[in-house]
Amino acid sequence: MKKYKIGGVPEHFNLPWYLTLKNKEYHSHDINLRWSDYHGGTGQMCKALREGEIDMAVILTEGIIRDIVNGNPCKIVQVFVNTPLIWGIHVAENSSYTTLDDLKGTQAAISRFGSGSHLMAYVNAENQGWDTDKDLDFTVIKNLQGALENLPEGNGDYFMWEKFMTKPHVDNGTFRLIDECPTPWPCFVIAVRNEILEKDPESIKTILRIINNTTIDFKNIPMIDKMIANRYQLELEDVQQWLSLTEWSQKNLTEKQVDYIQEKLVQLDLIEKKVDSQDIIWK
Template identity: 60%
Template sequence: MKKIKIAGVPEHFNLPWQLCIENGEFESKNIDLQWTDVPEGTGKMSQMLRNGETDIAIILSEGIIKDILAGNDCSIVQVYVESPLIWGIHVDAKSNFKTLSDLQNKKAAISRLGSGSHLMSFVNAQNQGWKTDNLQFEIVNTIDGAVEALATGKADYFMWERFMTKPLVDKGVFRKIADCPTPWPCFVIAVRNEFLEKNAKEVDEILKIINNTSIEFKEIPSIDRTLASRYHLQIEDIQQWLSLTDWSQKKLNKKTFDKIQNQLFDLNIIDKKSTFETIVK
């Protein structure tokens, strides 16, 4: 049995992986796929790929492209979720911030540098016509850290996936004042190059298994109830999320790659570019 380490956020997007593991689909192909939940998100998973703590990561497109350009020896082997990630822009429910314009020159809570919450703060600032040089950040690691930072005034706003954060909005902890969708597919599958070179056959098998599940995921009986129960979300929120979410079974195309890389470059998040063929395998 080939032991392979994989990491992803403990969120509803990754239920297809959990179902395949629970159903023994990887084991049936002699693969011991060991999943690690990473609530800190993309910045942490990039570090894990660099350190060899994981072989594969289900990771945000913009975050891993940035980190590969910064020296992370990985490749993107496939798009996992084709639809955008809808980032909710949240403030403490008791704060005086009412509109997005109130947050100009205010401090963003981010999980870590290079994370989606960090990079999307730049995208949001560009969308609003704010100077990105003026952005300020407070590193909070997790959603719990963001709750504390906003409550104590260490940070003013927090961007996180809208549906996963909604229970905090429903409880009156956060107030959502706007949405900021990614201008590209949100999740890709990244693999360490050293691992990929030695285990290409196993990686192909893993992709076949997850794609067979993701392509039919929405048709699984009562999948909305399963998701709501596992991730402690309201069924109507899950149903809305399912209607907005599309999984992918295809490779990242050059047009989309160029769009992400060019926007990161325009925002001064990266200071050099690479070729499509270098990063996408």
């Protein structure tokens, strides 16, 4: 049996993977796919892909494109979630900040450099017309748990994380939600190391076919909203709202989308120059 390792965040977006793995759907195709949770998010997964710790990752689009441009030997094989990720902009309940304007020039808590929380702080700053050189500062807090511990202590002033996964901590009074910042592109893609794509493309196609069979009907699974609410400790009405806003994909990024994302990354000084989209997406 062929063995492959895949990484992703332990969040509601990735429940389709859990279901296919639980049902051992890959085994019948002689594939032993093993999942690893990456609480540190995209920056941690980029490192794991570079080091061969995992073969595939379900990862934030802007983060993996930036890392491929910077030398990560991977390609994007497919979009996983086609809709934007809605980043909530959070402060500690005891914070004096109440508006986005208050956060100009303060310190963003990020999981690590190169992560989504890092890159989206730049997107948010640009949206607000801030000077990204003068008005952005960062402190690394590793993950959501790190933010829960650090922000109330004054280590970092605001924290950007997926709105619905963070909402329980808003509801219980640890965080306040100041505003939202959606990604201006499809939020999650599936990336695979080039070595695997060259050696065994058929297995990757099989894995994609299996996960796509689940995502295409995911919203129609009976009681799926209750399953998500129970598994991720979310309120049922929040899950129902999230499901109404979220669309999975069975296609890859277009060259036009890749060019747009690269242009934005260049504009924000997050990459030096664009590369050919063929170096980023797998045909």
